[in-house]
Structures are given as C-alpha cells and as structure tokens.
Amino acid sequence: xxxxxxxxxxxxxxxxxxxxxxxxxxxxxxxxxxxxxxxxxxxxxxxxxxxxxxxxxxxxxxxxxxxxxxxxxxxxxxxxxxxxxxxxxxxxxxxxxxxxxxxxxxxxxxxxxxxxxxxxxxxxxxxxxxxxxxxxxxxxxxxxxxxxxxxxxxxxxxxxxxxxxxxxxxxxxxxxxxxxxxxxx
Amino acid sequence: xxxxxxxxxxxxxxxxxxxxxxxxxxxxxxxxxxxxxxxxxxxxxxxxxxxxxxxxxxxxxxxxxxxxxxxxxxxxxxxxxxxxxxxxxxxxxxxxxxxxxxxxxxxxxxxxxxxxxxxxxxxxxxxxxxxxxxxxxxxxxxxxxxxxxxxxxxxxxxxxxxxxxxxxxxxxxxxxxxxxxxxxxxxxxxxxxxxxxxxxxxxxxxxxxxxxxxxxxxxxxxxxxxxxxxxxxxxxxxxxxxxxxxxxxxxxxxxxxxxxxxxxxxxxxxxxxxxxxxxxxxxxxxxxxxxxxxxxxxxxxxxxxxxxxxxxxxxxxxxxxxxxxxxxxxxxxxxxxxxxxxxxxxxxxxxxxxxxxxxxxxxxxxxxxxxxxxxxxxxxxxxxxxxxxxxxxxxxxxxxxxxxxxxxxxxxxxxxxxxxxxxxxxxxxxxxxxxxxxxxxxxxxxxxxxxxxxxxxxxxxxxxxxxxxxxxxxxxxxxxxxxxxxxxxxxxxxxxxxxxxxxxxxxxxxxxxx
Numbered sequence: 001x002x003x004x005x006x007x008x009x010x011x012x013x014x015x016x017x018x019x020x021x022x023x024x025x026x027x028x029x030x031x032x033x034x035x036x037x038x039x040x041x042x043x044x045x046x047x048x049x050x051x052x053x054x055x056x057x058x059x060x061x062x063x064x065x066x067x068x069x070x071x072x073x074x075x076x077x078x079x080x081x082x083x084x085x086x087x088x089x090x091x092x093x094x095x096x097x098x099x100x101x102x103x104x105x106x107x108x109x110x111x112x113x114x115x116x117x118x119x120x121x122x123x124x125x126x127x128x129x130x131x132x133x134x135x136x137x138x139x140x141x142x143x144x145x146x147x148x149x150x151x152x153x154x155x156x157x158x159x160x161x162x163x164x165x166x167x168x169x170x171x172x173x174x175x176x177x178x179x180x181x182x183x184x185x
Numbered sequence: 186x187x188x189x190x191x192x193x194x195x196x197x198x199x200x201x202x203x204x205x206x207x208x209x210x211x212x213x214x215x216x217x218x219x220x221x222x223x224x225x226x227x228x229x230x231x232x233x234x235x236x237x238x239x240x241x242x243x244x245x246x247x248x249x250x251x252x253x254x255x256x257x258x259x260x261x262x263x264x265x266x267x268x269x270x271x272x273x274x275x276x277x278x279x280x281x282x283x284x285x286x287x288x289x290x291x292x293x294x295x296x297x298x299x300x301x302x303x304x305x306x307x308x309x310x311x312x313x314x315x316x317x318x319x320x321x322x323x324x325x326x327x328x329x330x331x332x333x334x335x336x337x338x339x340x341x342x343x344x345x346x347x348x349x350x351x352x353x354x355x356x357x358x359x360x361x362x363x364x365x366x367x368x369x370x371x372x373x374x375x376x377x378x379x380x381x382x383x384x385x386x387x388x389x390x391x392x393x394x395x396x397x398x399x400x401x402x403x404x405x406x407x408x409x410x411x412x413x414x415x416x417x418x419x420x421x422x423x424x425x426x427x428x429x430x431x432x433x434x435x436x437x438x439x440x441x442x443x444x445x446x447x448x449x450x451x452x453x454x455x456x457x458x459x460x461x462x463x464x465x466x467x468x469x470x471x472x473x474x475x476x477x478x479x480x481x482x483x484x485x486x487x488x489x490x491x492x493x494x495x496x497x498x499x500x501x502x503x504x505x506x507x508x509x510x511x512x513x514x515x516x517x518x519x520x521x522x523x524x525x526x527x528x529x530x531x532x533x534x535x536x537x538x539x540x541x542x543x544x545x546x547x548x549x550x551x552x553x554x555x556x557x558x559x560x561x562x563x564x565x566x567x568x569x570x571x572x573x574x575x576x577x578x579x580x581x582x583x584x585x586x587x588x589x590x591x592x593x594x595x596x597x598x599x600x601x602x603x604x605x606x607x608x609x610x611x612x613x614x615x616x617x618x619x620x621x622x623x624x625x626x627x628x629x630x631x632x633x634x635x636x637x638x639x640x641x642x643x644x645x646x647x648x649x650x651x652x653x654x655x656x657x658x659x660x661x662x663x664x665x666x667x668x669x670x671x672x673x674x675x676x677x678x679x680x681x682x683x684x685x686x687x688x689x690x691x692x693x694x695x696x697x698x699x
Contacts, residue, residue, distance in 0.1 A: 063258050137511065140530055140532045
C-alpha cells in the first residue's frame, strides 16, 4: 500500500466486513426514529438515517449476540415510549424531531436507572457513527487524514535524519503560555 | 508477518495444528511470553480471536476500525454502581494496538510488597529490574520528541507548574512518534511499538506461527494435563463460529486479559484449591473532565498523554491528558441533538483530561448463562470521595489556565463555569450511580501466589490445579499497581515464558511443562 492509499476509510487489506445484523422493517423504522431524535439537525447529512443504521447493524455482528439482541429490544421499548408514558398514541418514530429528541432527554433523566442506561447506550450507538461521518467532521473542524498524512511524512523525514515540523501552537494565547521544558530522551 | 485466517482453516488439514507451546492471545502478555519461548528455540502457536491488521490499514475512522480492533465493537462494560464501560483489543497485537502507549514500571514499593508477601525476591524491584529493562528495549520505551507534542499537553503541563504540582513526563513505547494521535485506532505511522510491530515479528522470525480469527472455546485436557485448545473459526461475513480447530502443544499459555482468561478457565471449573479464580478484579477506573478554552488548542493534533500529574499519587489519584476523537467524545457527553453539536462545534477548543483513581476494592468475573462473561465491581465511598476531589483539582488546573467551562463526569451536574460552581459539588451531593467512569486497566482475576489456598497460579504462572496451563496477562497481578499496566504485564509474561523455556531445556519432553 503506497502512502497515497494510506488512511482510507475502508482499507483494501483483505479484511471482510460482516453483513448487517438482520432487522425487521418495523425495527428499522423504530431505529430511524431514534436516529432522527438523537442526531443534530445541522449540518444536513444526506441519507443520514440509512447510513447510520447500516453502520450500526454491521457493528452489531461484532457484539455479543445477547447485547445485539438487547439493542433491538431497547429500540422497541423506546419507540413505544410515548405510549407507555401516556404522552401520545403515536410511536417515537412518528413524532416530530424536536418532540422525539425531548422525549429521549426525558428518558435519559428517568429515575429508573435502566432507562437512563438505555438512552446512554442508544446515544453511544448513534452518535459514534454520526460524528465519524466526513460531512460532520468537516463541519466541526476535524479532518484528521491530511494531518496524519503530513505526520507520516514528518516521521519519514526524521527517520532519514532530517528535522520535522512541530505541532502548534495554534493561537497567540497559547504561544505566550507555552514555554517547553527541555525534553528528556 | 503473516497470520493464518478463516479461509486457511477450510482446507482439508486446516483443523489441527501442533507446536511445543500454544499461546492464547497476542497482546502484551501473550506476545511477550510467546516471543521468549520462540527465541529460546521452542515452536510456538499463537491463537488470536481477532484479525491481522497491518500498520498500513490503520485510519482515523471508527466505522471499520472499531469492529476490527475492539472486543465486541467496544460495547463491553463492568456491571455495578456505576456501570463502567471498558475496552479491550481484539486483533493481532491485542490491546497494545489500541492503547495509549504508557510505559511505566510497577512502582518499587508495589513490587517489593509482592516479593515480601509471596516470598520470592525475584518479584521485587531489583529482581524485576533486568526484565523491565529488557521490555523497555523491546518496545522502545522512551520520552517523546518535541515534534510530537500538542497544545493540550502543554496546557496540562504548564497548569500543573503554575499550581506547583508535580507532573512527570511519560515514557511511551514509541520509536520516532510524531504525534499523529491515532493510538486508539492503531498507529498509522508505525511509531507506536505495539506487540504487532515489536514482539510478534520477532517471534515469527524465530519460527512462531499466528492463527488469527480463531475463538478459543475450551482447553483440551488429557490425563489431568492441559495439552491444547479447541477453537472455532469465525466466519467473517456472519461472525458465526464455524469449523472446530484444535491447536495442541505440551503447554498452553492463556493470555486473554483479566475478563476472558477467568471466563475460559472457569468453564473447566478450575481454580478450585483457593476458589479465587475470577475474584479480585481491579479496574483502575477513570473519570473524564473536558475543558473548553477561549482559544483553539487542536487537541487531536499531537501525542496523547505526554505527561501525568502525580502530585496526588499518594492518595491514589493521577491526572492525564487524553484527547479523544469526536466519534468517542460525542457519545460520552450527556447531550444529544443540537445540544451535542453545540459542544462539538467547539471541538478545536476542547481539552480532554482524566482522573485515574487507584482501586480500593475489588470486583469479580463470572460465567453467565448467556454465553458471555459478566464482570461486577462497585466503587467504594472513598473512591467516590477521591473522584470528586480529583475532578475538583483538575478543574482548578483548567480554570487556572483560562478555561471557560468544564464538562464534569456527573450525570446530574454536567457543567461548571467557575471554581465556585465546582466547589459546591461534594461527595455527598453526587450519587455513585451518577458518576460516569471508564476503564482500560483490568487486572487481578487469576492472581499469582506462593500457596494454592489463596492464589490461582503459582510463581511461574502455572495453574495450581492444571499442570501445563499457564496464565500470562494482567490477571496474575497479586494487587493493584496504580499505574498503566502494559509494561508490568510484559515483564511478568517474559518471566513466565523464560521459566517455562528453562524447564523445557532441562527436560525436553512433554513432562517438562508440568
């Protein structure tokens, strides 16, 4: 693999990614509702629900089957939350985004610890892949590949006996704050 | 370096392998023990559940890196109050592929304590010195060069200096690290000297073979001796266990970590003399404090954990910088939706740090009916008190350096905008269940000892009640060590490997291992 091909999202190194965990159409609808409830409304990301759903379903293959099955159950419980909380006859995936998001917050602050933990788990499952998306990374100023390519080059320079760039400082404030101690080797 | 994988086990003769010694696991313990054996001239088979991912395949994205490198795609947790998520590697190289690379020796007083209580001077600081030196050379444990250090570490170091706190520059297992800061998804520059690029290539050069993508289900026990392992090849598409593969040897070294080592051994009802197998789980838990500064820090640029603040080490409290990527930070914050994005939009002004607290209690690992290990650990009142004090002090450092606000590890009080707000929080106002903890240092569930009545393995790492079966990972730690365990695991595993090789050369028969 040449240095230009490094840092690919799906490196061609013979690793086979598992197929998505099977889900019924109803569970997929519930999952899309949870994704809409948990993800920020901006930036607008094309096919957001499908991309996150597919990613999570692939990751479920690598989990303990019991945990993956518990995730499916959690989706069902949360989707029905408006009903069992006597707030609405609609399911979560049928609610407007803001209402669904508020409901997830309420569940997260529930006095029933298991419900709070369930929201923490769902949040982790959805927001992990969400903040991993290129569009979202660019929106928040996190674009690691160019930086890492530059560091790979920097290391090659060091190994061939040359000097390499330092990292930062990134603001005048930091410059005045920073006085590096003598680095020990 | 080549590792056999799923397709190789489908061949007619792909279901059985033979060597002098079988090593289960290729992380810090397994790789170090196996390398010692291979370089002593024994034939070694490593059996690894994860896949072989070379340095050229590492990237900064979680979408494929987490499934291929992390056990259970990172969904592992210790149950208790609070529940504590933990991570372990599942790849050739084990957790060393995804750890932060801290290279600390166990403190002298801890090692001398082990020597005294176990009655073996070779476990003391002076007795272990040569082993640690050997490990340090093997993984290139050294101080970072200035080219690799980013602004978040500088802030942390200078903050401690301003407050008059003692901080120490860490040694890390790195060779010309340039601060790409992708340690947790595999080092893309090859600088981090995980066992993938340090021990294992040496072992393979000495003739060892690596069987990857094999999940060990059970030990093979014949005539009261351990003579191999039975594993299942994992189908990469369905992740379901397929063909049964046996790896046989005169001895087996189990190095699956402090959760899966007891899980495997408990399946055979081992550890009977002391009934201690699975007990004494140590976690070295930590809590995150994320500070928002009024200027850009780009904390994801530059090495992770250049320093540790050790001013409060006598209380069992350490502080460390540990910047994490957005896909890991976002889910750990107590918000979602636009609130979550509002914080992540400041990502380049955030500095993520942690409070590590030395264990004051222990937990346990058991086999559940669900076909998976269940770990249980409840923090003590003293732990809660130390976390609250540690978090307050770490906040003091950040506010001293000009932070605008800090995100606290408390579900009920997630934000503080000044030290006055932090001081209003006490151990009495925070419930244990509302503390958000995390760990990567699991230890102590198959502890080493000099007597069968109170330990699981003997001073050579061999199970008291199963000749030929050894343990070489953090499970064997007799007590907590209070620092990052990687080097201590490697040193003890090297010791176990060398002692087994010595016995082998004295009696080169199957009995030598027992």
